[in-house]
Amino acid sequence: MNISQQIFQQYLYNIEKKLTIGDATEHSHRSALESLIEAMIQGVTATNEPKRIECGAPDYVIRKGPVIIGYIEAKDIGKTLDEVEKSDQLKRYRKSLSNLILTDYLEFRWYVDGERRFAARLGTRIDNKIKREKDGIQAVEELLGNFLSHTAEKVGTPKDLALRMARLAHMIRDLIVAAMEKEPEKGSLHTQLAAFRDNLIPDLSVEYFADMYAQTIAYGLFAARCTSPDTKDFTRQNAAYLLPKTNPFLRKLFNTIAGPDLDDRIAWLVDDLAQVLAQADMAAVLENFGKRTGKEDPVVHFYETFLTAYDPKVREMRGVYYTPEPVVSYIVRSIDHLLKTRFNKPQGLADDNTLILDPATGTATFLYMVINEIHQSFAGQEGMWNDYVTEKLLKRIFGFELLMAPYAVAHLKLGLLLQETGYKFQSDERLGVYLTNTLDEAIKHSETLFAQWISEEANAASEIKKEKPIMVVLGNPPYSGHSANKGHWAKQLIETYKIVDGKPLGEKNPKWLQDDYVKFIRFGQWRIERTGQGILGFITNHAYLDNPTFRGMRQSLMSTFTDMYILNLHGNSKKKEVAPDGGKDENVFDIQQGVSICLLVKEPGKTIPAQVHYADLWGLREGKYQTLSEISVNDTAWEELE
Numbered sequence: 001m002n003i004s005q006q007i008f009q010q011y012l013y014n015i016e017k018k019l020t021i022g023d024a025t026e027h028s029h030r031s032a033l034e035s036l037i038e039a040m041i042q043g044v045t046a047t048n049e050p051k052r053i054e055c056g057a058p059d060y061v062i063r064k065g066p067v068i069i070g071y072i073e074a075k076d077i078g079k080t081l082d083e084v085e086k087s088d089q090l091k092r093y094r095k096s097l098s099n100l101i102l103t104d105y106l107e108f109r110w111y112v113d114g115e116r117r118f119a120a121r122l123g124t125r126i127d128n129k130i131k132r133e134k135d136g137i138q139a140v141e142e143l144l145g146n147f148l149s150h151t152a153e154k155v156g157t158p159k160d161l162a163l164r165m166a167r168l169a170h171m172i173r174d175l176i177v178a179a180m181e182k183e184p185e186k187g188s189l190h191t192q193l194a195a196f197r198d199n200l201i202p203d204l205s206v207e208y209f210a211d212m213y214a215q216t217i218a219y220g221l222f223a224a225r226c227t228s229p230d231t232k233d234f235t236r237q238n239a240a241y242l243l244p245k246t247n248p249f250l251r252k253l254f255n256t257i258a259g260p261d262l263d264d265r266i267a268w269l270v271d272d273l274a275q276v277l278a279q280a281d282m283a284a285v286l287e288n289f290g291k292r293t294g295k296e297d298p299v300v301h302f303y304e305t306f307l308t309a310y311d312p313k314v315r316e317m318r319g320v321y322y323t324p325e326p327v328v329s330y331i332v333r334s335i336d337h338l339l340k341t342r343f344n345k346p347q348g349l350a351d352d353n354t355l356i357l358d359p360a361t362g363t364a365t366f367l368y369m370v371i372n373e374i375h376q377s378f379a380g381q382e383g384m385w386n387d388y389v390t391e392k393l394l395k396r397i398f399g400f401e402l403l404m405a406p407y408a409v410a411h412l413k414l415g416l417l418l419q420e421t422g423y424k425f426q427s428d429e430r431l432g433v434y435l436t437n438t439l440d441e442a443i444k445h446s447e448t449l450f451a452q453w454i455s456e457e458a459n460a461a462s463e464i465k466k467e468k469p470i471m472v473v474l475g476n477p478p479y480s481g482h483s484a485n486k487g488h489w490a491k492q493l494i495e496t497y498k499i500v501d502g503k504p505l506g507e508k509n510p511k512w513l514q515d516d517y518v519k520f521i522r523f524g525q526w527r528i529e530r531t532g533q534g535i536l537g538f539i540t541n542h543a544y545l546d547n548p549t550f551r552g553m554r555q556s557l558m559s560t561f562t563d564m565y566i567l568n569l570h571g572n573s574k575k576k577e578v579a580p581d582g583g584k585d586e587n588v589f590d591i592q593q594g595v596s597i598c599l600l601v602k603e604p605g606k607t608i609p610a611q612v613h614y615a616d617l618w619g620l621r622e623g624k625y626q627t628l629s630e631i632s633v634n635d636t637a638w639e640e641l642e
Contacts, residue, residue, distance in 0.1 A: 070099030096171040166309035173214035195451030215405035234278035326628035334633035361399030364410035399433035436461035439490035477520030542596035579618035613638035
């Protein structure tokens with residue numbers, strides 16, 4: 001009898017011994033399975049942690065040294081594995097864990113990336129004995145050998161990496177919810193939830209907090225890995241030190257939520273996620289990072305694919321949609337032109353004293369384009385770029401973002417872009433993108449250190465929001481009729497839009513004024529009013545252009561700005577819009593609600609009410625993209641409205 005047969009004979013003997021006692025359960029056989037796995041390959045350990053299992057972890061995490069090889073989920077002998085396969089638990093495991101075994105200690109089923117690869121049986125229980133299967137030992141030995149030597153396929157595209165990360169982040173989210181159910185009110189996760197409620201989102205639910213947490217861990221690890229493409233020993237523990245120095249907040253935050261002190265009930269899965277990233281071909285994933293290739297930008301694809309695979313509802317709830325590059329380009333180039341021609345700023349966006357804010361930054365597509373536009377103006381003067389970024393650029397470009405995952409991506413994206421332009425970050429410099437709620441003005445005070453970090457971000461943003469003479473407000477604010485921004489300040493701002501000719505609006509149900517995009521337009525208007533001059537450039541839902549509920553809003557905007565340029569991009573499938581020639585009309589986004597671009601100009605010394613300049617853009621999506629790429633506010637065929 002060879003050594004491997006001896007190992008299996010000993011295993012079956014141990015199982016039968018427990019069965020003979022008569023009160024065996026699935027827990028009774030765990031030590032036998034641990035011994036079997038660890039005897040098969042030197043250096044392999046099978047860890048069984050009851051606290052983890054209680055929160056939804058598989059029964060065994062299998063490691064070779066520090067590297068996770070796979071997972072085993074064990075059920076009691078005689079449990080029908082066909083039924084277990086149909087359970088929510090196993091569906092979740094198969095979706096998230098790339099190398100998994102399901103066993104009842106006698107039958108073994110091996111899954112790779114969710115697909116059953118192989119099954120084998122040692123024998124069948126008859127009373128307290130096991131009837132050996134012919135060639136069973138050989139088949140199970142082969143299965144376990146393949147399981148233990150399996151290495152996940154190296155990820156080499158943004159899409160594949162996003163999908164792998166999304167699956168693991170999904171499970172991290174579920175683990176956090178389960179851990180919080182078992183944790184006392186003063187526990188670390190509850191304390192962190194309270195900090196977010198106090199400083200960012202007052203109505204933050206446990207489920208949504210777990211979402212933020214899981215996404216931030218995923219993106220934080222990704223951002224850290226991006227800064228070290230050649231790191232072979234990338235781990236969760238060293239990730240915080242590898243995060244870009246441009247984001248001190250994320251470094252501190254990440255150390256708390258994913259660093260050495262991470263709750264052990266979650267840590268094993270975060271380790272697996274770090275391992276996926278460590279093994280990924282980052283050179284291939286990052287090949288086109290930062291290159292201006294429209295919708296092919298891997299950062300954008302990465303974020304979109306991640307959110308769609310992770311949970312499309314999260315994306316819809318906060319109105320997170322990628323803004324197509326031609327739309328961003330049209331708005332940025334138009335603002336550049338207006339600054340040069342209306343505000344006596346011949347350098348446009350590159351003007352040293354022009355402060356720029358994107359109040360709903362998302363993944364920083366607009367700020368990315370702004371920096372690119374400014375960098376292009378330095379052609380032939382590249383030697384001056386480094387000093388210019390330090391002394392002028394970083395001090396006047398700002399972004400606010402409420403959600404942690406896009407906030408992390410924004411820092412990553414802009415940091416990489418500036419590195420690509422040849423800029424060298426100093427140790428104490430940060431990007432002016434802040435984690436904050438744009439539509440909340442309260443100054444934050446915090447009891448715990450964790451909450452203090454969040455409040456410092458919010459308070460720094462508050463100073464920019466109120467004190468800095470912001471002259472350009474641009475972006476793609478969220479569209480959400482069921483607004484998540486219900487704070488007092490945001491509600492007060494909107495009151496202005498409920499008045500027409502000095503009298504109440506008189507609408508029975510003015511609920512559409514509570515849409516997030518309306519609040520962001522009102523915020524931009526308020527911000528430009530405080531400065532006394534400037535430009536607001538947004539792409540938003542186009543309902544406010546003709547809906548009676550928005551009469552007060554239209555009048556208020558006309559009484560603030562001196563010129564309003566409205567480019568209606570249509571694409572409203574709810575209204576079944578068609579082009580004037582009867583042809584198909586498509587949206588520039590993957591949404592049903594039609595959209596429009598507004599460029600609202602407050603020019604000093606010019607009279608109000610505003611002159612309204614209006615144009616339509618109909619047709620297929622690609623045609624709209626092409627047109628937006630080729631023209632700006634300067635050569636759009638405007639019609640002046642009375």
